[in-house]
Every structure is written in C-alpha cells, then in structure tokens.
Amino acid sequence: MARTAEDVLADAIRQLAPDAAANPLVPLLASGEAPREAVAAFxxxxxxxxxxxxxxxLHLAERASDGRPAAAAFFTGLAQGESLALEELGALTAACGLDEEAxxxxxxxxxxxxxxxxxAWLALGAGPADVVVALxxxxxxxGGYCAAVGRALREHYGFDDRACGFFDFFAEPDPAVGEAALxxxxEGLADxxxxxxxxxxxxxxxQEYELMFWKTLAG
Incomplete structure (x- = not known):
C-alpha cells in the first residue's frame, strides 16, 4: 500500500520526538526554579x-516556486508566521524589562x-518536501515547549496574557499550517x-539543535 502524506508526517513526528527529559530548562521554568534572566535571554x-x-x-519558497507550488505556499506561510511571531515577541521583551537598545x-x-x-543550510540546498517533513x-x-513555558510564566513569574502571547502563538498547532504541510x-510523494x-x-x-538552544539558555 502506498504511503500517504498523513503516514509520512505522523511517522516523522513519532520517530523524531525528543526524550521528555532531554530539555533541561523547561522543567525548571515549570517549577519556577529558573531565573528570570533565562526568560530575558530567550x-x-x-x-x-x-x-x-x-x-x-522565504528562500525555500523561492526555490520551490518553480514546479512545487504547495511547498512554496507552505514556506511562504511560515515566513508570514515569523513576522507575526516577531510582533508578539515585543510584549515578552518589554515584560522582561528590555528596551530596544538592549x-x-x-x-x-x-x-x-x-x-x-x-x-539556513537546509534552505540553500535541501529538498523542499524533505524540509517540510523535518520542520x-x-x-x-x-509547540509543546511553548505551551509549558506559557503556563509557567503565568503561574510563577507574574507574566500576563499579553506577555505570554509569543508562547501562545506557537503552543497550539495551526490547522492551516498542518494542511499546507500535508x-x-x-506533492513531494507525487513528483x-x-x-x-x-x-x-x-x-x-x-531536534538536536533545538535542544542545544534550551541547554545553552539553561547554562
């Protein structure tokens, strides 16, 4: 039986899921033990x-625009999402006491x-459909990390909903992004x-670079 897009993505999510104990910082935030400086550094x-x-x-979208419209649409949507996330990040930065100069x-x-x-390395030369699966x-x-951190900042650090908007933005899967990925x-299976x-x-x-990010913040 031919593999479906649903099979491919479900297998990737299951097989590539990091160990629950691999992230050292999120549990510290969840318990309120991490310093506020770690949130500011984040x-x-x-x-x-x-x-x-x-x-x-945007570069991936441009590469995919010649013959792979579904992949191009997926990456264009991600780029637009990053712009929205940057807007949400401003409130978190301000809640950490950081100004534009900082x-x-x-x-x-x-x-x-x-x-x-x-x-960026993937954007230069990896197959667009392969990158869709990896991402x-x-x-x-x-998304799981963001959901946990958003709860922690409200419960232990006194951050309000506006300050946690960045984490809320990523915490729940976006159905439109999911459909675009499928x-x-x-498209990749067909061609x-x-x-x-x-x-x-x-x-x-x-996933390993993601964990490196959190480990670096944890010190």
Missing part, C-alpha cells in the same frame, strides 16, 4: 532566530543560534521529490 535570542528563519523560509546591544550565543544556522516534526516538539508532502531518509536526518538534527 527573548533576546529569539529576535535573531526569527529574523533568520523568516529569511530562510535588544540591539545583545550578543547572541552560538549554542542558541545553531538552529537557525542549520535552517513539521520539530514544530510538534517546539499538501506539500503529497518523487520527497526522500524520507534525508528528511528524517534533517529532522533529527533540527
């Missing part, structure tokens, strides 16, 4: 990550920026552009 690093990822998604003066850490650097698996883990994977071994390799590395 916000500052995200200013760099979002800008880099948005550019990478944002501009901040020097990002290599361990936190490895993830967007790898996304979808990573987004599942990222369409892109169907032979999807190769699951590389897609899973990309996804595994994305």
């Amino acid at each position: 916000a500052l690093e995200q200013h760099h990550i979002i800008d880099g990822d948005r550019r990478s998604f 944002v501009q003066a901040y020097e990002p850490r290599a361990g936190c920026q490895a993830y967007p650097a790898y996304v 979808t698996a990573n987004f599942a883990a990222w 369409a892109a994977v169907r 032979g552009g999807l190769r699951e071994p590389p897609a899973h390799r990309y996804g595994r590395l994305l």
Whole structure:
C-alpha cells in the first residue's frame, strides 16, 4: 500500500520526538526554579532566530516556486508566521524589562543560534518536501515547549496574557499550517521529490539543535 502524506508526517513526528527529559530548562521554568534572566535571554535570542528563519523560509519558497507550488505556499506561510511571531515577541521583551537598545546591544550565543544556522543550510540546498517533513516534526516538539513555558510564566513569574502571547502563538498547532504541510508532502510523494531518509536526518538534527538552544539558555 502506498504511503500517504498523513503516514509520512505522523511517522516523522513519532520517530523524531525528543526524550521528555532531554530539555533541561523547561522543567525548571515549570517549577519556577529558573531565573528570570533565562526568560530575558530567550527573548533576546529569539529576535535573531526569527529574523533568520523568516529569511530562510522565504528562500525555500523561492526555490520551490518553480514546479512545487504547495511547498512554496507552505514556506511562504511560515515566513508570514515569523513576522507575526516577531510582533508578539515585543510584549515578552518589554515584560522582561528590555528596551530596544538592549535588544540591539545583545550578543547572541552560538549554542542558541545553531538552529537557525542549520535552517539556513537546509534552505540553500535541501529538498523542499524533505524540509517540510523535518520542520513539521520539530514544530510538534517546539509547540509543546511553548505551551509549558506559557503556563509557567503565568503561574510563577507574574507574566500576563499579553506577555505570554509569543508562547501562545506557537503552543497550539495551526490547522492551516498542518494542511499546507500535508499538501506539500503529497506533492513531494507525487513528483518523487520527497526522500524520507534525508528528511528524517534533517529532522533529527533540527531536534538536536533545538535542544542545544534550551541547554545553552539553561547554562
């Protein structure tokens, strides 16, 4: 029986899910034990990550525009989402007591920026459908982390709903993004552009770079 797009994405999410104990910072935030400085560092690093990822998604959309319209639409939607996320990030940054001068003066850490650097590497040469699969698996883990952090900031750190909007934005799966991913994977299956071994390799590395981000913040 031929594999469906639903099968491909479900398998990637299941097989590439990180160990529940692999992230050292989220449990500390959930218990209120992490310092507020870690939240501020998160916000500052995200200013760099979002800008880099948005550019990478736009490049992927451009690469896919010649013959892979579903993949192009998926990446265009992600780039638009990054712009919205950046707007939400402003309230978190302000709640951390950071102004624009602090944002501009901040020097990002290599361990936190490895993830967007790898996304940029994928944008340069990886198959668009393969990247869709890898990102979808990573987004599942990222969304869970954001949901946990959003709850923690409300319960233990006194952040209001506006300040937690960045985390709420990513916490729940976006049905439109999910449908766009399925369409892109169907397209890849139909035209032979999807190769699951590389897609899973990309996804595994994305998950590892994701964990590197959290470990770096945890110190």
